[in-house]
Amino acid sequence: MQDAVNQEIRLAKFAQVFVGANQLIFGLERVLVIWIGANLALQSVFSVGMLIAYLAYKDQFALRMAGLVDRAIEFRLLRLHGERLADIVQSEPESSNPGGLGRPDSLRGIEIRNVSYRYSEGEPWIVNDCSFTIKHGDSVAIVGESGCGKTTLVKLILGLLKPDKGSLLIGGIDTSQLATNDLRAMIGAVMQDDQLFAGSIAENISFFDSDLDFDRVQRVAELAAIHLDISAMPMGYQTLIGDMGSSLSGGQKQRIVLARALYRNPLVLVLDEATSHLDVMKERLVSDAIKSLPITRIIIAHRPETIASADRVLVMEQGRIVHEFGAQVQLETASP
Template sequence: MKAIVQAEASECGLASLAMVASAHGMSLGLPDLRRRFHLSLKGIRLNQLIEIAQTLGFSTRPLRLEMEQLDQLALPCILHWDLNHFVVLAKVGKTKATILDPAIGERRLSLSEVSQHFTGVALELTPTTEFKQHKAAHSISARQLTGPIRGLWNALSQIALLSMALQVFVILAPFYTQWVVDQVLVSADRDLLVVLGLGFGLALLLQVGIGLLRGWSVVSLSSRLGLQWMSNVFAHLLKLPLDFFEKRHLGDVTSRMSSVQTIQHTLTTSFVEAMIDGVMAMVTLVLMLVYSWKLALVTLLAVALYFGIRAIAYRPMRDHTEQQLVAAAKQQTHLLESLRGMQSLKVAGEESVRRSTYENLLNDTVNQDVKLARMSLGFSTASQLVFGLERIAVIWIGARLALDNVFSVGMLVAYLAYKDQFATRVSGLIDKWIEFRMLRLHGERLADIVLTPPEEHHAQPHALPPAEPSIAVEGLSFRYADGEPWVVKDCCFTIAPGESVAIIGGSGCGKTTLVKLLLGLLTPSEGTIRIGGHDLHKLGPRNVRAMIGVVMQDDQLFAGSIADNIGFFDTDFDLERIEAAAQLAAVHEDIAAMPMGYHSLIGDMGSSLSGGQKQRIILARALYRQPKLLFLDEATSHLDVTRERLVNEAVKHLQLTKVIVAHRPETIASADRILVMEHGRIVQEVKLQQSPEIPHPEDHVLSA
């Protein structure tokens, strides 16, 4: 039973269930469980976990117990941990317990340590007749991870041929020593010495030249593979749905992306080296057997012993490597969050608390690094000991053979050279075999990105929506997971072409979620959305977003100039359009007053601008697209009354369909109609031309 590490922040329950199912013969991957059972960002409750387990064919038994009763549980079982987490209890001893933690991996904890985390709630799972055993799916292929890579196999073949050519010279080198010792020194043949010296000197020059060519080929392939592969992965990352990023920590995503470099190095360098090591090991073994099968047997026994040591230690090394990657990702996440929230830390004066947490995470990472370093040192020591003893034994036996005139001195020297080649190649091959097996860990982490299905992109429809498309919503409902409360429920409304509609309501009533549904960022649980008469799902997110302009509450600017941000880094942006959009957003004067105008750099995430300036530049970015539909979610919340009035007046006269989410009366009054939301439902509709009084979202007795 092995640990399954969660990828999403809130899927510890699913990961725990997958581990228990695997222990009973049902090999379930987390991606499969995610597709079958959607979870919210808030995690999973025990009753939801029970429902999912029963769906998989388990009989469930939730228990409340004391630490003394822990050894009476039917294992493996799921424990509630730290009041906000689930883990798997795999084994209980007299003083220690084995915990499979989805956030960390396998842990051996003392019972006192378990007591500090265990909340007293456990879930026993017993397979029923409905439980179906099945093996794990096929391993992830390199093609799935890399995507299309042009010229990969041709380059690998070229490197392999050059490497094989190099090995010919390596095989010939011991003969030089043998012939000099046995032929030249014995017969004092100076002419033969000159011939051998010139011949092997020329061979050395050829070897150096081929080695240089092979080195350049490896560098070229590595750079080309790295460029294409990272580009493919990043392109796929950009196509993933929004909830992929909302459910994962930023540091974890960057950590998984870094696995590309590890896999790339293995494919470009270690793969070819492993092939050459395998071929050379076979060739040198044949030569060793030709010289003496007794001496070869000693070396083979040493190789078998080293292989056994590495094989036994593989599982602990894999676990420590996985724990190191997880710990490093948590440290990276904490660092990125601290940098992003530096202003909040400064004004709160809580730098020391943040530093303390970071140091704890850093200690976890360093501890895992130390464990891996100790294992590597142990392997190096074992290799030196095993092959050192082997060399002593081979020389001892070989010397006796030479004394018995079975071997000449030159033959013994040549044999030792081939023996060293064989031992080096085979030990390297064993190390690379472990490396290839370890590659599965990086592949599984990267697969969380590259095997996640992208947003659905449909073909271009025959008839695009008109210049001012309508919006029709019928029976629209949404919740993040089965069993979760409805965030949007039974919404039905229509927005006419060119109409401006304000959606108002108390905080948390579902306004922003409704906008995300209209934008195609979320998939409705029920109901349909039509844009210009076309079903939003069939129209496809790419086509929808090509005709909309959006300002969301948490929109960001990017490092670059103001013009870059308004034009969204269009390489051929129209400066006149940029200025026109800035004027509509009432930010042109602010930009013109800057020393470099529209070419002024705004810093990381717009750090050099005020909140109001950032908001207006984001609005200008939406208007620069010349959209058919405009969505504004609290787009003027940071503006003063004068600038808010200017922006509202400019937007009001734009000939396009507008959806506005707002709390401020000035912005609400700029709309033609108001939809009032309450607890995810549209509870009232008000036309401002008929009723100039702006309704309050908390008023329950309003009439349209």
């Protein structure tokens, strides 16, 4: 995807240079032709009529050639769009696993039992014999050095990766036995690289729900502390945002992505550096609003203020949880 975007940028630059060079060369050539033609006409080698006819046919020829080159460039762009589509079409469809073992009991929380995961054989284990439990309604922060495996761990909880060893139980049911739709319906997530899509803000929050519930869109926007920003925009919730939310600030984008996760009414909310672009005041607003919801929260953060919003802190080191303590204890230790 990134390659495709880079290649498209390179092609756009090339097209700009091409158009500039094209106009310069053809401008100079026209001046030269008229100057030579006029001289020849004055010397009676050429009639004025022949000169005008020559210029008219030459213009037509140049126009057609430029059209041909434009089509060639568009054809190359078509290949790029094809590659993008192929990324989507050729990716394996997620099994909906309709024969799931049963409905999870949301009140039983999450249990991670000796889970290990590595991205490919021969590479080191990123999550290594990791075990812990999260009760329903708990708010848990997972902290640890960059690269210790926090994001990988939450991807395992979200069902985006399958554990190589051990098991993950959500609502008392092993995720490998859980219907994917049930799992997706239970968990909302805001990941580090989540993106918005071209469309209106309301569509992005409802994730293009065909049965859009506007009251709910507004309610979750209030929870994510983005309602006032959206209301201040001339077209409010109908404001169109560019591909990947290009017209919004990083903090606004994060809060819309958070509202999108809340729109689905999840029982578990996973926030991976989800408020890193917010100032401390905004972040506190968001944390307090989410705290009031009866949901389990798993927060990955580096900022002490974010970590303080959790009830429990799990410290991860080299792929496993090595300590656990209350957030208040951690904050008191951190303060001078």
